[in-house]
Amino acid sequence: MDNNTLLLLGDEAVAQGALDAGVSGFYAYPGTPSTEIMEYVQRSPQAAEKKIHRTWSANEKTAVEAALGMSYTGKRTMAMMKHVGLNVAADPFINSGITGANGGIIVTVADDPSMHSSQDEQDSRVLANFAMVPVLEPSNQQEAYQMCFTAFELSEKFQTPVMLRLTTRIAHSRSGVKRGAPLDENQLAMPEDKRQFVLLPAIARGRYKLLLEKQPSLEDEANNSPYNHYYEGSDTRMGIIASGIAYNYVMENFQDQPCPYPLLKLSQYPIPRKHIERMVNECDEVLVIEEGMPVVEEKLRGLLDRGPAVVKGRMTGELPRDGELNPRLVRKALGLEANPSTVAPEVIAPRPPALCPGCSHIDAYNAINEAIKAEYGDGHVFADIGCYTLGALPPFEAINSCVDMGASITMAKGAADAGLYPSAAVIGDSTFTHSGMTGLLDAVIENSNIVIFILDNSTTAMTGGQNSHANGRLLNICEGLGVDPKHIRSLMPKRNTHDQFVQMIKEELAYEGVSVIIPQRECVQTQLRRAKQKQSGGKQ
């Protein structure tokens, strides 16, 4: 590899691509598989030298809004998140389609099909379609890099945000990436129309018409995009549409002989009708292969499924309806003979993830189980998203819910409203400042009879130990939101404080109203990392 080629994860390629394409600020909340984009930027000397904004945001909504603010000033910006993070940011994201962009704005979303580290496998292309925002979907790391340049150009040319959609296997796979010539940042330049971002109904109606009028041009861009390529094939009994990394799995199966079928590599949306029409006219059947949900397939099929060609894919059983793709599944869909392989022996036991030895959550769950589950039975503890979600598994089996960021407090409140006693919530420090605070306010307003445990390990642990906005602020936040200071209690969860912890829970269960208990002890992983850094002279 030459000096201009770097070995990068897909996530890192996006970070480097945006840096080279003249970005002025990144905004993100950590979430697998998107976290490494910001982590790369935070390590980058190039970003430090140019003072590129690279501090984590409180959540994905504040990230997209801040990015939109930067776009307002004419500068280029990127917001990054996992797929469910886009739900949190859906309000600003959808409406940014209507305001449109000034400086280029890319919303990078990393989807997690097969739910390796997620609670669902929603496909972000659906929300982009809903917002009528163009999407770029790289098939490899080089494209992930290059598409940052393209996306900023598109964004500024059509005054629209652009979604860059990754999936787990490209986000977390490393490959050589050749850098292009870096661009300068944009100068500060306010929008020409000072009401562009004012979505008062009268103005919004006009902006919405503009958004609708942009669509044919955006489709033209996709029709002529170098990322969408129609490869001819002589066997027209079948045509293949392969989006994003699905293209790789098709090509993997045609290493020794060229693909005999017409093949559309699809990496830019809206769906390029020109190529689709050609394929439908040429081929008897169309096999659609997509990583994620059958987004293209569903559009092609239509409600009545009476098109000129037979459409196949995830909806007809050629490919499974759920889960991520792999070379074997695609091989089968292509009608090729399976590679010989052996079944794994039965002796293997599953090895689910678990709380680390020494983790403070272990002590918290031991106390919570003794005070609540042992006394009142199972079913009283609503939890949240983070390492402590592993408390659902043996040996603890301590929690009864995990739905979305912040839902522990609000679900506990709703259950208490319905008469459940006791009703408790378990939430981490970073999740609390992400989406727990507003729910706590709801509970305070009604003095709901709930006990909230904010497990404070002083970091965003599950994603690898990013800074937590909650650091040193939890007591003040809870008091500021109106929790009675007598019922905001804290202790260090350890084996020798167990009895004290259990007693504290019992006392707060006896109090009719909102109690907050904050077990506070640093994550063992970040502690270890700091110790190592100290050992190596404070450098990383």
Add this chain to the structure above:
Amino acid sequence: MKLDIILAGVGGQGILSIATVIGYAAVQSGLDLKQAETHGMSQRGGDVQSHLRISDHTIYSDLVPEGAADIILSVEPMESLRYIPYLSPQGWLVTNTTPFKNIPNYPELDKILKEVDKVPHHVAIDADGMAKDLKNSRGMNMVMAGAASLFMDIDFEKLKEGIRYSFGRKGKEIVDLNIATLEAGRKFAEENRSS
């Protein structure tokens, strides 16, 4: 030339340090590389794998297809078996025999090693023990890299360069110790390969 490796282990065992050494050697040899990693939840003590693909022509899939792996390189015996469907009929299974027991229902080690024995081409090595004997308590991964290197069409000198690249910051002593560890792993595989 193509070399598909499944690296296997348990979150926290550091299989990516092996990938870094082999990957560096591959890139220095002018080869193409793709390496899919496990990040996120499984890193908390769950089963983790990395797909390392090296080739002198374009690599498409980030994942090794089932039945195509030339090597399964596992730093934990039970984990080596989990990925057997990926192993090609001519492929080598190279595994550490020291179990990592963080689950209550970990099977009897004998049963696991019997299954390893059934794989036509395999090397089973007490990499933890060997690393300890070499006074390189953290060297288990390099024992494994050395053992598997026997089945890689990559210049062994280039792998040593990979170690210099990976451990250079820690000083010459650590570099030399890890090169010796790599060599010991390779020597063991030469003498104890199944066929």
